[in-house]
Amino acid sequence: MASRVESYTHASDIDDAVIDALKSNEGAANTIYPFILKAKDFPRDGSQLWIAHFEHNGQVTFVLSCTRGVLGDYPVFIFTTKPPTERKDITQPLGQLAQALRASVAPERVFAVFSCEAVTCEFARIWTELTGTDVEREYYRATFSYCTAATFTPSSQLRPLPENRDLAIWLGPANESHTAKVAELCHKFAATSEPYLLTPERALLEAKAMISRKEVWVHVIQEGVHGEREIASIVAATRQSGRVSAITKVFTNPRWRELGCAERLLRRVCKDLLAEKERLVLYVGVGNNAARVYHRVGFQGLAGHGEVEGVETYLELGFDSQRVEIGFW
Structure with a gap:
């Protein structure tokens, strides 16, 4: 034949x-x-x-x-x-x-x-x-990488919040009340991913779809008792199958960068997902500084120390x- x-x-x-x-x-x-x-x-x-x-x-x-x-x-x-x-x-x-x-x-x-x-x-x-x-x-x-329960780095290595700022945080799955703000970050994320730009209307459609399917997590932050509760970071896992989930969207609002929000939320998401999945995968752009964050969390082959089986371009x-x-x- x-x-x-x-x-x-x-x-x-x-x-x-x-x-x-x-x-x-x-x-x-x-x-x-x-x-x-x-x-x-x-x-x-x-x-x-x-x-x-x-x-x-x-x-x-x-x-x-x-x-x-x-x-x-x-x-x-x-x-x-x-x-x-x-x-x-x-x-x-x-x-x-x-x-x-x-x-x-x-x-x-x-x-x-x-x-x-x-x-x-x-x-x-x-x-x-x-x-x-x-x-x-x-x-x-991009580099295709993976993380398992064996490679996942414990949360004790999280960056602490600065002591000179009165910051309160909450991490967890997004709900309908977060839709508008998740859509804003989806829109900003797409702006970094040319040619796949989104109009605000399509970003809202994406946010609604992800939230309804429980595919996105948020890092909420508030500065001071009277400060506005904002979404500092989002992490999405939109491609899930029996044993595997993919991390597909990690983005931090520029206003809240340099506080470890993305890494803090990513660890939470990985912990949640690895309770049910054997492996998490992601693509990270070659030269993207985010690779350092993924490496610290436990994703393999991103430290530049030779080839790792299952990791490739x-x-x-x-x-x-x-x-x-x-x-x-």
């Missing part, structure tokens, strides 16, 4: 072998697998697409998603079961994925591709040859913005 690809337009139709491959690699498959679990309840409206590549022996080696979320179309995500040492001969399977994708969607739908670096680069090259849509620029280069490349329709993720 030759290798083949199969396409699925509803999560309920995805082959069990594909689900098993994703479930067996829950961390690395985090951009795809949690969405499939949610999408099983979605209507059959043609807005979702997954394409799987099967080797001649039936082994699933790649899964591509081209899907749509609350805020619009996602980039193309590609997951591979191939470890880094086996990614030299990937042109043929990625070419088959690209052909199947082109047969299902218009070129302007594919505004970006995100995967481990070798897969992203090769798929983008193939897609450019196939459609004539050139890569415009690099959107995001991921890359997002964006296609010609004059020819595509930019979505969001």
Whole structure:
């Protein structure tokens, strides 16, 4: 038997072998697998697409998603079961994925591709040859990292609040009363993530969705008895599956920086999540100073002391913005 690809337009139709491959690699498959679990309840409206590549022996080696979320179309995500040492001969399977994708969607739908670096680069090259849509620029280069109960750093190492300021704090899951202020921070966070900018209206939609699904935590702070209670930081975990959760949004209001708010809240979130999950994953931009915070909390491979198994570079490349329709993720 030759290798083949199969396409699925509803999560309920995805082959069990594909689900098993994703479930067996829950961390690395985090951009795809949690969405499939949610999408099983979605209507059959043609807005979702997954394409799987099967080797001649039936082994699933790649899964591509081209899907749509609350805020619009996602980039193309590609997951591979191939470890880094086996990614030299990937042109043929990625070419088959690209052909199947082109047969299902218009070129302007594919505004970006995100995967481990070798897969992203090769798929983008193939897609450019196939459609004539050139890569415009690099959107995001990130380190994929993880934290477990064994690597999590105890909260005794938290930075204390300054003694010369009368600060009161509260940390916990966001509720509806926090919606407007969470939306403000979502809007500010998106402003640092070009091209995925949000209008205030869409930021409010995102905040409502995250709060309703209990996916965002807040660090509330108040200075003085009569001071306003503000949200200093937010941390979100929007991609959750059976054993894994992803930290997907960490942002501190500039007014409350240098007080350890993000780290304090991140530790709380990790503690909450690790009570139920085996592993937490995240992507942190290469060169982003936040990597130091994640390292202190217990995320691996961010200290620059050699390679760590399971930690690697991921890359997002964006296609010609004059020819595509930019979505969001």
